[in-house]
Amino acid sequence: MKILVTGNAGFIGFHTAKLLLERGDSVVGYDNVNDYYDTRLKEARLQILQDTAQQSGAEYTFYRHDIADQQAVEKCFAEHRFDCIIHLAAQAGVRYSLENPRAYIDSNVIGTFNIMEGARQQKVKHLLMASTSSIYGANDTMPYAETHKADTQMSFYAAxxxxxxxxxxxxxxxxxxxxxxxxxxxxxxxxxxxxxxLFKFTKNILEGKPIDIYNHGQMWRDFTYVEDLARGILLLLETAPPAPGESRTSAIEGDSLSPVAPYRIINIGNSDKVRLLDFVEAIEAHIGQKAKRNYMDMQPGDVPATWADASLLQRLTGYCPETSFRQGVGRFVDWYRGFYNQ
Known part of the structure; x- marks a missing residue:
């Protein structure tokens, strides 16, 4: 397939594009490589994608543009016809949305509209787009299921x-x-x-600096290992939601399929919540060094807990993320030490 992956210089987009190239798909990457964080990290990811394409013999093209740039997006779609689109480009971060909300309108709203327009005009077989667990906001019914109401977002990013x-x-x-x-x-x-x-904690522990632990450690997260996530996305490529009027005879328990559109929402999570302090202890154990802990109040826009019901993903694809947080933390720490020579 020929697949457009937006945000392929980013964290999730990089891992997703790499798996696609390794299996031989034709990938068109699209990313503005902005300076929201160190661009050297993004450039290193892009180089790995180029190397992966050469090793696998897969076709790979990269556009260094902003998805909010309508003309640049239209040029990309004019030069390629896509079977599927995986739209991962976004202005990320709950906390940064307090400082620069306009960046979220430009990227997440205008940019997403530009990608949707291209998908509409080309009549792609499947458009897959990233949302977030932050959508669930003040909902305290957990684990979160796709069919739960999600009307109380607590950050502009989530909105x-x-x-x-x-x-x-x-x-x-x-x-x-x-x-x-x-x-x-x-x-x-x-x-x-x-x-x-995880990045900030690892960096500060290695450098002997304190780490900020919000809500005095009373935080729980459904930590999802990035390669598990990317595998889930690839499996969902083949699971496009049927349109109303098409065969929907095999009803799936808990399906979020829209009654009026070929549209579905799917959680991708580890189906378990981990206490933040246990996560910190896993980092300390792998580094072999205790953190200097700075306990703080909850930040505006944050939520105390997230926890996914990922059973719909398993019913649709037969797959569920399985990497334990201790395994995943160890792999990250090893990567960090290697990349930064620590």
């Missing part, structure tokens, strides 16, 4: 992702674009983002 879900459903209904939204839970692993807890 823009909720807008993406609504926009995608409208396009699926109006234009028949088969669309799968996946809600990611706390993703971590090698090549992770420097603004995420």
């Amino acid at each position: 823009t992702k909720k807008a993406n879900e609504a926009m995608a459903h409208a396009y699926a209904h109006l234009h028949g674009v088969p669309t799968t939204m996946f809600r990611f839970f706390t993703v971590y692993g090698p090549w992770g983002r420097p603004d995420m807890a």
